[in-house]
Amino acid sequence: MSAIVEAEGLTRQFTVRDGARRRRVLAVDDLTTRISAGEAVGYIGANGAGKSTTIKMLTGILVPTSGTVTTCGLRPVKDRRRLAREVGVVFGQRSQLWWDLPVRESFRILAAIHTLSAAAERARTEELVERLELAGFLAVPVRQLSLGQRMRAEVAAALLHSPRLVILDEPTIGLDVLSKQRLREFLVAERRAHGTTLLLTTHDMGDVERLCDRVLLIDHGRLVYDGDLAGLSRTAGAERVLTVDLTAPSADLTGIPAARHLSSEANGLRQRLAFDAESTTAARVFAAVAERAEVVDFTVEEPDIEDVVRRIYAARR
Numbered sequence: 001m002s003a004i005v006e007a008e009g010l011t012r013q014f015t016v017r018d019g020a021r022r023r024r025v026l027a028v029d030d031l032t033t034r035i036s037a038g039e040a041v042g043y044i045g046a047n048g049a050g051k052s053t054t055i056k057m058l059t060g061i062l063v064p065t066s067g068t069v070t071t072c073g074l075r076p077v078k079d080r081r082r083l084a085r086e087v088g089v090v091f092g093q094r095s096q097l098w099w100d101l102p103v104r105e106s107f108r109i110l111a112a113i114h115t116l117s118a119a120a121e122r123a124r125t126e127e128l129v130e131r132l133e134l135a136g137f138l139a140v141p142v143r144q145l146s147l148g149q150r151m152r153a154e155v156a157a158a159l160l161h162s163p164r165l166v167i168l169d170e171p172t173i174g175l176d177v178l179s180k181q182r183l184r185e186f187l188v189a190e191r192r193a194h195g196t197t198l199l200l201t202t203h204d205m206g207d208v209e210r211l212c213d214r215v216l217l218i219d220h221g222r223l224v225y226d227g228d229l230a231g232l233s234r235t236a237g238a239e240r241v242l243t244v245d246l247t248a249p250s251a252d253l254t255g256i257p258a259a260r261h262l263s264s265e266a267n268g269l270r271q272r273l274a275f276d277a278e279s280t281t282a283a284r285v286f287a288a289v290a291e292r293a294e295v296v297d298f299t300v301e302e303p304d305i306e307d308v309v310r311r312i313y314a315a316r317r
């Protein structure tokens with residue numbers, strides 16, 4: 001797979017005033033990573049961890065203090081214009097649309113900026129209007145749109161020129177559950193249809209769970225995890241939980257190998273056991289429970305990803 005982002009020792013330092021003194025902040029510290037074409041990567045970290053600074057270096061807005069980065073095979077600062085054709089950026093908290101113009105007009109201006117042919121503009125606009133359900137408000141000025149409508153229009157605007165890389169900065173912030181779901185479904189479909197690479201910064205772990213197959217976790221400018229979500233949970237030692245409903249009240253199911261009894265309800269009719277996916281499996285825990293009691297129903301819960309991230313931060317403090 002060709003590389004869409006290649007960063008090598010990427011570092012950005014700021015000098016900030018701290019009263020009378022000057023202090024250096026390493027916003028991004030020696031970041032080395034590679035993102036291949038077609039990947040969907042969640043870039044997560046606490047406020048101030050260095051996510052925006054990284055994105056700015058990837059898109060040529062900020063010059064690195066040291067290290068190198070290529071985005072879509074281009075040098076972001078030097079080739080910024082050419083890069084603009086390859087990358088689409090969506091900011092959840094900042095509009096890129098013309099506030100007083102109808103949505104349709106913003107699209108026309110952007111198509112002209114990207115020098116799309118009339119046929120390409122028509123086909124892509126139609127595709128995005130249909131997939132993002134924009135038809136009902138194309139003639140409405142942006143300032144009159146609801147947040148959910150505006151975000152859909154923002155995404156369409158950023159994707160109009162069919163960029164190879166789409167960077168989304170907190171794309172679902174402030175959206176209601178349904179709008180979030182629609183937007184995520186659109187992004188999944190867009191990626192499937194066009195092989196688009198997604199790089200997403202978010203505090204919403206639902207975005208990561210539903211959209212990303214890889215997570216980069218950054219803390220104080222340093223990359224502290226690179227892998228899939230399941231691995232992130234393992235890193236934090238997070239446990240899965242087996243809940244069993246039994247046919248008869250039972251004593252606490254303690255002493256199950258590699259599992260920990262968490263709770264019992266209704267005289268032990270429902271019991272919860274936590275286990276570490278590294279040392280056993282849900283099937284083994286279930287089998288051990290079934291030897292001791294008759295089970296009518298069961299569920300297995302995955303670790304809560306927000307809890308996982310909190311644990312990782314806590315462990316590093």
Ligand SMILES: Nc1ncnc2c1ncn2[C@@H]1O[C@H](COP(=O)(O)OP(=O)(O)OP(=O)(O)O)[C@@H](O)[C@H]1O
Pocket residue numbers: 014015016025026027045046047048049050051052053054
């Ligand atoms: N222009 C700047 N001048 C000085 N310091 C800056 C500048 N931009 C960012 N920083 C500092 O660099 C660090 C990383 O900031 P950055 O905005 O990249 O974090 P972030 O992970 O995007 O945070 P958030 O989730 O709040 O957007 C912070 O300590 C921030 O204060």
